[in-house]
Amino acid sequence: MRIVATSNDAVRLSFLLALLSDAGIGAVVLDQYASVTEGSIGAIPRRLAVATEDEYRARRVLAESGEA
Numbered sequence: 001m002r003i004v005a006t007s008n009d010a011v012r013l014s015f016l017l018a019l020l021s022d023a024g025i026g027a028v029v030l031d032q033y034a035s036v037t038e039g040s041i042g043a044i045p046r047r048l049a050v051a052t053e054d055e056y057r058a059r060r061v062l063a064e065s066g067e068a
Contacts, residue, residue, distance in 0.1 A: 003030075004049070004050055019061055030049050
């Protein structure tokens, strides 16, 4: 797994997941529950991860959308 983005913004992460899904790239959000349990102080950013073999394509998709 490779991390392609980090954010505390759930809406942005949802958008990034949709972008990757539309491109046929599977992705998961890591640290989602840890971030929720620590409250809203933003100490633990959520990480968006893809399979190692999809990293290049995922980064390209995010860059082309202005989200890299």
